[in-house]
Amino acid sequence: MKLERRKAIITGASSGIGQAIAKALSAEGAGVALLARREDRIRSLAAELESPETPAYSFPVDLNHRGAAQDAVNLAASALGGVDILINAAGVGRQAKLIDGDIDDWQTMLDINVMALAIVTREALPHIPEKGGHIVNISSMSGHRVPGKGGFYAATKFAVRAMTEGLRQELRAQGNLTRVSSISPGFVDTELLEDYFQSSGSGSHYDAISYPILKPEEIAELVLHQLTLPETAEVTDILVRPTGQAT
Secondary structure, three states: OOOOOOOEEEOOOOHHHHHHHHHHHOOOEEEEEEEOOOOHHHHHHHHHHHHOOEEEEEEEEEOOHHHHHHHHHHHHHHHHHHOEEEEOOOEEEEEEEOOOOOOHHHHHHHHHHHHHHHHHHHHHHOOOOOOEEEEEEEEOOOHHHOOOHHHHHHHHHHHHHHHHHHHHHHHHHHOOOOOEEEEEEEEEEEHHHHHEEEEEEOOOOOOOOOOOOHHHHHHHHHHHHHOOOOOOOOOOOEEEEOOOOOO
């Protein structure tokens, strides 16, 4: 499946994996709509990616606010003229334990990692053509095993894993062939990972991790792989770790 002239919405596009995916899709000829909270970053990225062949739009939005999230998706779909690809890359990571974690951290992770993903997906689905599109959720290895200090974060990523499969089954029951996939990375060099380590008071991830970690561009390559498979093939999840990561 070629990506030229495809229409993609990417959440969390202001940095990290979301930004890398936006750049990769644009380079392949897709039009992109960038959703993120930091207006200056996505406007700058849209200006960088915009060309006559690859339109790029920016829609500043705080996905914590449900109404704003709904409006942003519908505005993005209207600007693109439809949606072929949805990338749910927005995410928050905190080392907030279950026995004494900060409730605000719990709520933020639940709102962004779970509720925003569900809302954005629901709003995008009516804009996907009848022949089907592709939805990719950026999950985590924490959706497959529970790290010692990140029980609540893991719970939100287990939810992403369940929603990915649940949505696939619901769509098939309706005869909708939209493919639903996820990527579950280990440590990736992003601001989310930096926040994750700093939230526990353990300092930078550069101090805590002694081996090379994944780059956002490597995750973007895996997303392109999923998107360009034959339409008869669907990869439900890809688990990818840095070679040096033991668990």
